[in-house]
Amino acid sequence: MSTDAVAETVLRSNAGHDTVIGDAHPFAIIGERINPTGRKKLAEELKHGNYDTVKSDALAQVAAGARVLDLNAGIPGFDEVAMLSEMVKIVNDLVDIPICIDSSTPEALEAAVPLAGGKVLINSVTAEQHSMDRLLPLVAAHGAAVIGMANDEDGISMDPDVRFACAAKVVENAEKHGIAREDVIIDPLAMPIGAAPDAGTAMVRTIARIRGELGVNLSCGASNISFGMPGRHEIDASFLTIMIANGMNTAITNPLHRPVKKAILAADLLLGHDDFGAEWIKDHRAEVEAAKLEAANA
Amino acid sequence: MSTDAVAETVLRSNAGHDTVIGDAHPFAIIGERINPTGRKKLAEELKHGNYDTVKSDALAQVAAGARVLDLNAGIPGFDEVAMLSEMVKIVNDLVDIPICIDSSTPEALEAAVPLAGGKVLINSVTAEQHSMDRLLPLVAAHGAAVIGMANDEDGISMDPDVRFACAAKVVENAEKHGIAREDVIIDPLAMPIGAAPDAGTAMVRTIARIRGELGVNLSCGASNISFGMPGRHEIDASFLTIMIANGMNTAITNPLHRPVKKAILAADLLLGHDDFGAEWIKDHRAEVEAAKLEAANA
Numbered sequence: 001m002s003t004d005a006v007a008e009t010v011l012r013s014n015a016g017h018d019t020v021i022g023d024a025h026p027f028a029i030i031g032e033r034i035n036p037t038g039r040k041k042l043a044e045e046l047k048h049g050n051y052d053t054v055k056s057d058a059l060a061q062v063a064a065g066a067r068v069l070d071l072n073a074g075i076p077g078f079d080e081v082a083m084l085s086e087m088v089k090i091v092n093d094l095v096d097i098p099i100c101i102d103s104s105t106p107e108a109l110e111a112a113v114p115l116a117g118g119k120v121l122i123n124s125v126t127a128e129q130h131s132m133d134r135l136l137p138l139v140a141a142h143g144a145a146v147i148g149m150a151n152d153e154d155g156i157s158m159d160p161d162v163r164f165a166c167a168a169k170v171v172e173n174a175e176k177h178g179i180a181r182e183d184v185i186i187d188p189l190a191m192p193i194g195a196a197p198d199a200g201t202a203m204v205r206t207i208a209r210i211r212g213e214l215g216v217n218l219s220c221g222a223s224n225i226s227f228g229m230p231g232r233h234e235i236d237a238s239f240l241t242i243m244i245a246n247g248m249n250t251a252i253t254n255p256l257h258r259p260v261k262k263a264i265l266a267a268d269l270l271l272g273h274d275d276f277g278a279e280w281i282k283d284h285r286a287e288v289e290a291a292k293l294e295a296a297n298a
Numbered sequence: 299m300s301t302d303a304v305a306e307t308v309l310r311s312n313a314g315h316d317t318v319i320g321d322a323h324p325f326a327i328i329g330e331r332i333n334p335t336g337r338k339k340l341a342e343e344l345k346h347g348n349y350d351t352v353k354s355d356a357l358a359q360v361a362a363g364a365r366v367l368d369l370n371a372g373i374p375g376f377d378e379v380a381m382l383s384e385m386v387k388i389v390n391d392l393v394d395i396p397i398c399i400d401s402s403t404p405e406a407l408e409a410a411v412p413l414a415g416g417k418v419l420i421n422s423v424t425a426e427q428h429s430m431d432r433l434l435p436l437v438a439a440h441g442a443a444v445i446g447m448a449n450d451e452d453g454i455s456m457d458p459d460v461r462f463a464c465a466a467k468v469v470e471n472a473e474k475h476g477i478a479r480e481d482v483i484i485d486p487l488a489m490p491i492g493a494a495p496d497a498g499t500a501m502v503r504t505i506a507r508i509r510g511e512l513g514v515n516l517s518c519g520a521s522n523i524s525f526g527m528p529g530r531h532e533i534d535a536s537f538l539t540i541m542i543a544n545g546m547n548t549a550i551t552n553p554l555h556r557p558v559k560k561a562i563l564a565a566d567l568l569l570g571h572d573d574f575g576a577e578w579i580k581d582h583r584a585e586v587e588a589a590k591l592e593a594a595n596a
Contacts, residue, residue, distance in 0.1 A: 193567060194575055200568035204543075225568070229575055230582040231560070238564030241536055245502075245543035262529070266536030269491060270498035270523070277492055277527055284528040 031066030
C-alpha cells in the first residue's frame, strides 16, 4: 500500500448528500449498471422513452452499496443529448447520492451537466488536446469533478511511463482551467489480462507513480481486466482488491455482483474502514436471510 | 506492491522436488490441514495410530494446489514425538512435495526433522532467546529453512515496530548460526480483525519494513485474521490478496477452501505468474465439471 496521501474528492448529490473519495474513507463504488452498452432490454426501453429499468437499476445499486451512480445513454443513432438529460433528472429525483455523467459525446455532457445540482463527476476527459480543450471548461464552469483517462492522440500505451505522462497532462491542463487537484480522478486504463499478462503489474506500477507524483485519486473500469476470461466476477474482485491495496479509492463497477461487493467490503474491513466489521456482518446477515427466503420459495 | 526484492527460499521434498518461494514465482500454498487442533476425528485417529485421514488430507491438498504440506501432531497428553515422526515418514512416502514440520515442542522437531530427506521448513522459532538457542542449531545442522514468528518474551505486540524488531532478532540470530538469509521466512502474526481494527494495516506496514530492511520472505497463518467473524473464508481470501499485493509469497492456509484457492489463483494471474491464465482456466473448468457431476448425482 502506498504511503503517499492523495487529495480527497468530494462529490455532492442534488439534494446535498456528500460522497468523499479518499484514503481515510471506505471504497466508493460508482455503480455501472445504467448504461445501454451490451444491455438490449435497457437500450430498447430508452429508445421508447421508458426509464423503468433506469429507475430500478438506480434503486438496486444504491441498496447494494453504490455511493455514486454512473449514467450513460449512448446508443448509436439515437438522441443521446435528450436521453442523458432525462436520466439526470429522473435519477436525481429518485435517489440521494452523487451522479457520474458518462458520455463520449461532448454535446451530451454539455446538455446534461447543467441540469444536475450538487457536484457531479464527469466521465470522462482524455489526454487528447481536443478533449481537454472542450471539456475542462465545462468541468470548471460547473464546479464539477472529472475522470481523466490515461490515453492521448496515440491511443492506449502498454508502457506505464506513457500512461503516467497522459495522466500528468490531464492534471496540468485541469490546473490551467482552475480545476483543483482533488477534483481530477485518473483512470489508468485496465486492459484484458487474458491478452496482456503484464496488464495487472502495469496497473500497479502506474498507480504508484500517479499517487506518488500527482497526488490524485484513481479509478478504473474494473471489469475490463477480465474480458475474455472465465470466472470474470472473481477476477474482477481480486483485481479490485489488489488495486485497493495499492491505493485506489473508487472504481466503476457493479455492486450487484456478489464477489465484487464482498471483496470491496472485505478490503474495507481489513484496511481499517469498517471498525469491528459492522458493515461486513450486516452484509453477511442479509445474504443469509436472502438465501433462506430463496430456499423457502424454491 | 513493494519493489524491494526478497531472497528466494528453496524447499525440497524427500524425493528431490523443489518448491521455490519468491517474487518471481506463483504463490506457494503451505497446506494447513494435517493438524489435529480443532479436528476431533483426526485427533482420535492419531491417538489410535490411524493415519488414514493424514494420507487423504495429504493427497487432497496436493491435488488442490498445495506446494508444501504442514505436518502438526500436537495433542495435549499424547506422544507428539512419535506421532510427528510417523507423519513425516508416511507423508514423505505418499506425496512428492516439500514438508513443513510444525510443533511447539522442541523434542518433537528434534526427532522428526532428521527423518525427513530433502530440505524441510521448520515451523517455528520465535524471537524468544531460549527458542532461538534451542532450534536454530537444529535448522543449521539439517540445512533446513525456518519460519520465525515475530513475538518474543514480551508476547505479541500490536506495534509494527516491535514486531519488526522481533523479526530482525530472528534473522540476526539465524545468521550467527550460519543460516542463510533466504532460509528464514518471517511470520508477522496476523491477529483477529474483529478484535483489532488495525490488524490488517499493521500487517501491511510490518511486511513493508521486513521486506525492505531484512529482504526475507514472509508467511502467515492466514485464517487468524477472520477469527470470530462470519464469512471467514471470504475474509481470508481478501486478506491473502492484500498480503500478496504487498509482497507475501507464501502462507499456511487451506487450498480446499474455494474462496481462498481462487483468490490465490487470481492474484497469480493478475500479478504475472500465470501467463494467459492457463492455471486459472484449468481450475475454472474443473469447478464447472465438478458442479455438473454434483448436479447429475443430486
